[in-house]
Amino acid sequence: xxxxxxxxxxxxxxxxxxxxLFILVGAFFYLKQLQFGLGLTGMGRDVSWGFYIAQLTYxxxxxxxxxxxxxxxxxxxxxxxxxxxxxxxxxxxASVTMCLLFVIVDLGRPDRMFxxxxxxxxxxxxxxxxxxxxxxxxxxxxxGWVVLEAEKNQVAPPKWVKPLIYLSIPWAPSIHxxxxxxxxxxxxxxxxxxxxxxxxxxxxxxxxGPALLILLALLVRKYTKFDPGREQIQTLAKIVTYAIxxxxxxxxxxxxxxxxxxxxxxxxxxxxxxxxxxxKGRLVPWMWFSIVFMTIAALLxxxxxxxxxxxxxxxxxxxxxxxxxxxxxxxxxxxxFVPNPLEKVVExxxxxxxxxxxxxxxxxxxxxxxxxxxxxxxxxxxxxx
Amino acid sequence: xxxxxxEFIKLAGLSTLFGLGGKAAWELLRPGQLEAALTAAxxxxxxxxxxxxxxxxxxxxxxxxxxxxxxxxxxxxxNFAKPKNPKDAVSPExxxxxxxxxxxxxxxxxxxxxxxxxxxxxxxxxxNFLLLCNHxxxxxxxxxxxxxxxFRREDGVVMMDMHRCIGCRYCMAGCPFSARSFNWRDPRPxxxxxxxxxxxxxxxxxxxxxxxAKLLAKGQMPACVVExxxxxxxxxxxxxxxxxxxALKNNxxxxxxPFLGTNPQVYYIV
Numbered sequence: 320x321x322x323x324x325x326x327x328x329x330x331x332x333x334x335x336x337x338x339x340l341f342i343l344v345g346a347f348f349y350l351k352q353l354q355f356g357l358g359l360t361g362m363g364r365d366v367s368w369g370f371y372i373a374q375l376t377y378x379x380x381x382x383x384x385x386x387x388x389x390x391x392x393x394x395x396x397x398x399x400x401x402x403x404x405x406x407x408x409x410x411x412x413a414s415v416t417m418c419l420l421f422v423i424v425d426l427g428r429p430d431r432m433f434x435x436x437x438x439x440x441x442x443x444x445x446x447x448x449x450x451x452x453x454x455x456x457x458x459x460x461x462x463g464w465v466v467l468e469a470e471k472n473q474v475a476p477p478k479w480v481k482p483l484i485y486l487s488i489p490w491a492p493s494i495h496x497x498x499x500x501x502x503x504x505x506x507x508x509x510x511x512x513x514x515x516x517x518x519x520x521x522x523x524x525x526x527x528g529p530a531l532l533i534l535l536a537l538l539v540r541k542y543t544k545f546d547p548g549r550e551q552i553q554t555l556a557k558i559v560t561y562a563i564x565x566x567x568x569x570x571x572x573x574x575x576x577x578x579x580x581x582x583x584x585x586x587x588x589x590x591x592x593x594x595x596x597x598x599k600g601r602l603v604p605w606m607w608f609s610i611v612f613m614t615i616a617a618l619l620x621x622x623x624x625x626x627x628x629x630x631x632x633x634x635x636x637x638x639x640x641x642x643x644x645x646x647x648x649x650x651x652x653x654x655x656f657v658p659n660p661l662e663k664v665v666e667x668x669x670x671x672x673x674x675x676x677x678x679x680x681x682x683x684x685x686x687x688x689x690x691x692x693x694x695x696x697x698x699x700x701x702x703x704x
Numbered sequence: 705x706x707x708x709x710x711e712f713i714k715l716a717g718l719s720t721l722f723g724l725g726g727k728a729a730w731e732l733l734r735p736g737q738l739e740a741a742l743t744a745a746x747x748x749x750x751x752x753x754x755x756x757x758x759x760x761x762x763x764x765x766x767x768x769x770x771x772x773x774x775x776x777x778x779x780x781x782x783n784f785a786k787p788k789n790p791k792d793a794v795s796p797e798x799x800x801x802x803x804x805x806x807x808x809x810x811x812x813x814x815x816x817x818x819x820x821x822x823x824x825x826x827x828x829x830x831x832n833f834l835l836l837c838n839h840x841x842x843x844x845x846x847x848x849x850x851x852x853x854x855f856r857r858e859d860g861v862v863m864m865d866m867h868r869c870i871g872c873r874y875c876m877a878g879c880p881f882s883a884r885s886f887n888w889r890d891p892r893p894x895x896x897x898x899x900x901x902x903x904x905x906x907x908x909x910x911x912x913x914x915x916x917a918k919l920l921a922k923g924q925m926p927a928c929v930v931e932x933x934x935x936x937x938x939x940x941x942x943x944x945x946x947x948x949x950x951a952l953k954n955n956x957x958x959x960x961x962p963f964l965g966t967n968p969q970v971y972y973i974v
Contacts, residue, residue, distance in 0.1 A: 427871015
């Protein structure tokens with residue numbers, strides 16, 4: 320089926336070309352980073368994880384959200400989602416690949432990365448993250464591809480793939496739970512030391528992922544002959560609505576515990592993010608934008624007319640993707656590291672090379688997504704789905 | 705025509721025999737000397753649980769700075785404020801970000817956040833505390849490391865294997881004391897004079913104080929302890945008669961963030 324990715328319209332080639340350009344630029348800066356060291360980024364001894372690990376965290380969520388189309392179809396026999404499960408799975412493949420690449424570009428010594436396998440260390444959450452992410456990638460490639468191939472040949476998918484599908488359902492929340500545990504078990508990082516970290520990760524994931532899927536479905540409908548379907552999009556919209564409301568609720572749970580208890584270690588990080596400390600508050604406007612508009616988006620999604628009109632739905636979904644990204648892709652990392660364990664405020668902002676490398680990784684992810692979606696959509700067009 | 709397989713094995717075998725005969729050759733030429741050289745190596749210092757007591761009453765700032773100086777010199781720790789070649793100079797902001805430090809000074813409220821009080825003894829408020837890796841009994845850095853590149857020795861020293869470290873910096877996120885440094889770039893242009901007894905580093909791995917494990921193995925005390933003129937006390941916490949136990953028995957000592965349960969093994973007498 321991969322040959323479908325080789326023949327396409329002009330627009331398809333143009334998109335692939337643009338993505339390749341992003342990848343090339345990213346690769347160029349990555350080579351520079353390999354040569355010089357991670358000092359090329361804005362990270363430092365106080366904020367020792369930055370943009371890369373933040374993108375990893377955000378994209379694990381996008382990947383996990385594939386379960387939101389897989390679960391209703393396979394466990395509740397919600398037939399409508401049968402049309403789009405493959406879109407969810409291929410989105411997961413692209414996202415998890417980006418996650419793994421973001422870990423690699425963040426390593427000081429990528430040449431030694433297989434030490435994680437050579438010296439397996441079960442007490443490290445990173446070891447488990449490596450396992451769950453790779454397994455999830457494998458599951459989604461196999462399931463997505465095999466089921467699509469069966470669809471192309473208009474036969475039932477082979478029986479052996481069913482257990483893998485059932486396994487992939489609990490596996491999805493597990494990848495985001497393990498990723499939350501990377502942070503939530505560290506003593507002395509008050510911002511992360513919260514039991515609601517994993518639930519919050521999941522709620523924002525199940526909002527942002529399906530929101531992205533809605534946008535992708537609308538694009539697929541606009542530019543191809545395959546229509547993912549209005550009912551499908553509306554059901555996804557309901558999932559997004561519940562998830563984003565829960566996410567806002569979890570945020571305020573966090574705020575209550577931190578500010579009613581008045582424990583300084585925990586308050587300081589929120590103060591830095593939303594108010595600034597000692598005049599340092601680079602993230603303040605971003606964080607306010609994030610929480611205010613996330614709340615507004617949640618309220619908008621509750622209104623049936625907003626949800627049912629696909630233009631306002633698309634705009635609200637865009638807002639949800641943006642605000643959850645700011646929360647996880649900007650605030651989460653820096654907020655955890657500032658102030659540092661000695662209660663000093665050293666701020667962080669990504670450098671240009673860091674941004675270009677990030678864009679390069681996104682380029683790879685979107686190239687994979689484009690190619691896989693091209694294959695899936697061509698199959699769907701062929702069988703006249 | 706070269707040698708065949710059989711001849712090669714013969715030759716290899718013979719040269720191995722000669723290789724093994726190296727010690728015998730020494731015995732013939734200079735009897736006894738090799739043994740003498742081997743036994744002359746001093747006995748390593750050992751303990752069940754190494755610990756340090758910093759007696760802040762005895763530690764003046766000049767001495768503290770000398771401790772830092774000697775530690776960083778013998779461990780080839782770079783000073784980004786002082787490049788060997790002026791053309792390598794880096795901005796003050798980069799100096800902060802890239803800083804590598806094994807032992808350093810900090811005010812009370814930074815060293816012991818949450819423990820400072822509105823009306824503290826003035827002496828304490830301006831005092832600079834000497835900080836280093838706490839060599840925790842229950843080290844979070846060891847718990848999170850995905851390759852066991854950082855590990856806890858039987859005697860309590862938390863060590864770094866810089867040849868195994870992949871540079872993921874999980875340990876830096878895990879350490880509640882900021883005791884770990886990463887090589888964000890090549891540190892060598894900022895090492896004033898290379899100290900031959902300790903390796904210099906490349907970009908990409910984490911490092912920290914190792915209680916001078918190399919010196920302990922040679923039977924010597926950690927460099928900062930030697931330099932401190934009695935203000936730093938180092939010894940076996942498991943041994944009731946050790947100087948650290950003596951110091952802790954007779955004085956009230958505090959530790960950094962003991963409530964986190966990492967069980968730090970550097971004690972401060974204030």
